[in-house]
Amino acid sequence: MTKYMNVLALALMAPFVFAAALAAQTNPEPPKFTLVVNAEKPDVPLGADIVITITITNISEEGISIGCGYHGNVQEGYQYEIRDEQGIEVPKIVNKDSFRPTRSPGNPRPGGCGIKPGGFMKVYSTISEDYNFDHPGKYTIRVWKPATKGTPEKPELNRVSSNTITITVLAAGS
Amino acid sequence: MNCTQPVISTTDGSEPPVQNVVVGQPIILTTPALPSGITASKTIWTVGGTNIGGYTPTPASYDTASVTKTDLKESSLNTYWVYQGSTIPVTYQYCVDIQGADPIKQCSMVADASFNVTGPGDAQMTVDAYSAVTISKIVDRQPCLSVDWDPYLQYGVVTGYDKTVCPGLGDETGNPVGIKFTQPGVSSDGTYTFVQLITKDKTKYANGQSSGAFISTPGMDGALGYPYPPLQPGDDHVSDSPNATLVGPTNYSKVSRTFAATMYLLWTSNIQNSITVPVGYQKWHFKTSTTNTGYPTSQNWSTPVSQYAGIDGDVVSSATDPKSLTRPYGYPVWSNLSTQVWSTTNADEVDQEEEQ
Numbered sequence: 001m002t003k004y005m006n007v008l009a010l011a012l013m014a015p016f017v018f019a020a021a022l023a024a025q026t027n028p029e030p031p032k033f034t035l036v037v038n039a040e041k042p043d044v045p046l047g048a049d050i051v052i053t054i055t056i057t058n059i060s061e062e063g064i065s066i067g068c069g070y071h072g073n074v075q076e077g078y079q080y081e082i083r084d085e086q087g088i089e090v091p092k093i094v095n096k097d098s099f100r101p102t103r104s105p106g107n108p109r110p111g112g113c114g115i116k117p118g119g120f121m122k123v124y125s126t127i128s129e130d131y132n133f134d135h136p137g138k139y140t141i142r143v144w145k146p147a148t149k150g151t152p153e154k155p156e157l158n159r160v161s162s163n164t165i166t167i168t169v170l171a172a173g174s
Numbered sequence: 175m176n177c178t179q180p181v182i183s184t185t186d187g188s189e190p191p192v193q194n195v196v197v198g199q200p201i202i203l204t205t206p207a208l209p210s211g212i213t214a215s216k217t218i219w220t221v222g223g224t225n226i227g228g229y230t231p232t233p234a235s236y237d238t239a240s241v242t243k244t245d246l247k248e249s250s251l252n253t254y255w256v257y258q259g260s261t262i263p264v265t266y267q268y269c270v271d272i273q274g275a276d277p278i279k280q281c282s283m284v285a286d287a288s289f290n291v292t293g294p295g296d297a298q299m300t301v302d303a304y305s306a307v308t309i310s311k312i313v314d315r316q317p318c319l320s321v322d323w324d325p326y327l328q329y330g331v332v333t334g335y336d337k338t339v340c341p342g343l344g345d346e347t348g349n350p351v352g353i354k355f356t357q358p359g360v361s362s363d364g365t366y367t368f369v370q371l372i373t374k375d376k377t378k379y380a381n382g383q384s385s386g387a388f389i390s391t392p393g394m395d396g397a398l399g400y401p402y403p404p405l406q407p408g409d410d411h412v413s414d415s416p417n418a419t420l421v422g423p424t425n426y427s428k429v430s431r432t433f434a435a436t437m438y439l440l441w442t443s444n445i446q447n448s449i450t451v452p453v454g455y456q457k458w459h460f461k462t463s464t465t466n467t468g469y470p471t472s473q474n475w476s477t478p479v480s481q482y483a484g485i486d487g488d489v490v491s492s493a494t495d496p497k498s499l500t501r502p503y504g505y506p507v508w509s510n511l512s513t514q515v516w517s518t519t520n521a522d523e524v525d526q527e528e529e530q
Contacts, residue, residue: 063409070396072388073513098423099384100516103323105377105418105431107395108332114409124237124396124511 031147032060033115035078035162039141040124043168046136050128050167054078054143057120066121068113072104073126078143082131085138093132104129136171140164183266183285190288192261196363197293198441198448203251205266205285215271216281219246223262223291224503225253229449238509239394241502256451256503257493258293294366297358298454298491299439303484304330304350307431307462309475310417323419325475327377327429329353329460329483330415352415353458353485355437360410364443367450368412370395372512374434374459377418381427381469386518388418393512395435412437416460425470430463438506452504453493457486 033056040051054075058064067077082090095102115121133139144161184190195201208214227242244253255262269281310328326332330352357366375390416433420426436457442450460483468474498504 070514075396095423097386097516099379099381099386099518101379101419101422103419103421104514104516105375105388105416107372107414107416113412126513 029147030060031160032062032064033058033066033160035143035145035160037141037143037162037165039165039167042166043170045170045174046133046172048128049073049126050133050169051124051126052141052143052165053122053124054162055120055122056115058115058117061117063114063116065112065114068121068123069106069108071106071108072129073124074104074130075123075125076106076108078125078145080127080131081142081144082127083140084135090131090133090139092130133169136169136174139167139169141167183287185283185285187286190286192288192290194290194292195255196443196445196448197255197258197291198443198451199254199445200447200449201251201253201255201289203264203266203287205249205268208268208270212270212272214249214268216269217247217249218265218267218269219244219251220263220265221246221251221253222264223259223289224256224498226256226503226505227253229254229505237394237511239505239507241505241507243501254449254451255289255291256505257291257498259289259291262289262291263287264289293443293451294358294361294364294441294453296491296493298489299358299437299456300356301437301456301458301485301489302350302354302356303458304352305484307460307478307480307483309420309464309478323421325420325473326417327420327431327462327464327475327478328415328417329433329462332415332417351413352460353437354411354413355439355456356411357439358453361441364441364448366453367440367442368437369440369506370414370435370437371506371508372433372435374432375416375512375514376433377429377431379422379426379429381424384518386516388514389517390512390514391510392508393510394506394508396511420464420466420473420475425468425473426466427469428463428465430461432459432461434459436506440506452498452506454489454491455504455506456489458484459486460484 036055036057038053038055040053044050056066069076084090113121127141142162142164144159147158147160182191182193203219221244225244227244229239229241231237231239244251249268251264251266264287266285266287267282272280307327307329308331310326310332311324331349332351355368357368371393372390372395373392376387378385378387414435414437416431418429418431420429434457436455438455439453440450441453442448460480462478462480462483464478465476466473467476492498492504495504
């Protein structure tokens, strides 16, 4: 019998699809990055962890350094805008434990994490650790961070905001 | 004659032509179809060197990571070599099941192929580890500081803005950082990346009456993500400086932290669809505590006493590490991200475990 062994080049594509990001600012300098959030699970039982992913993409032509690291399970360096279905801003959890430190131990990266032009970084953030999702219903979540360093005259305009996602907190037993 | 699917094997015992490939490059070896009406009852591949069938995570999902073995029973072979090597042999043989025929003659001759596998070379990352845990107070947080968590129990020394309250594009500065991992130069044929696994992390708070601890589950350090984004031009390192606030709703008399992690250096060839391969790893840890001599009325934290702070031995080359001979073949694998929980019941139990 005759046998052959042939070698072929593999040609698979690993598709990466980024959702469009929102950039709301009037800063004369164009933003260098975009933010996209996604929900790990869009429907979660009441009391369960709510985890989002944040993808930050460098859309500039130079490398950027983005603050990265955790305190507890919450990714630091981002501002979270969370509202319930009445549009009421979800408050941060007040530490009711008379002993537990207000801030969890951290694992920061001094100097931040570098992202090359066109590159991205994806991080997890367990926002239910800091925010009070205390009743069933739909919640909208958006994150933002300042577009540039420093303290601009109108910091509210110096932001890069993400898309808005909706998470449904299910009643117990549903 | 066949240009796109060259025959690379020999069956007469002669030395097969050596093929040149790169670690992590997808290798697919195929065999021609058998004559009509005949199917192989058994297919036997043997592949030398350290090889795998695949490595997850993918960039779209990195909450777990595992290594699959090369499937040696299919008619085609899909594999990746993990480490460099010369004249690595691959063989193929199949058998058919024809009733009435001599069983010994129902298997083919063995086809032999040979590969040279190259990679990034033997260079390893360099590691600079600070030898102390400090009490760190960041003084340069104004004007945006609204809440102050200072002081911190800090591996290394950190100064500059607090990036939580001043979330900009640079933030804190390590001077020096706790630990710094630098890639071995620039690779023109590929890209270096890092990933860190946390193996132990417990921060315990105590006063005269109570104690509690933040305890992390072992897993991938999500602060770096996976794959860690390619380093910026001119940037060749990653760093880590774990910290813990010493401030809480009550004054503490003692705070301690035990932290252990392993940083992996990986390399990915520029060849399309290549997977990353391990280059080396460095274990490191610290175990420290500080006492508040002002307790219970104020805070006056002592210089931390550390049983250890730094690296655990030298960087280990994945290619020569005996552990790489078996699954997961030197790869960093994990089943979850490392997550942190607060516990008041386990705080002392964990202490007892550590002392054993």
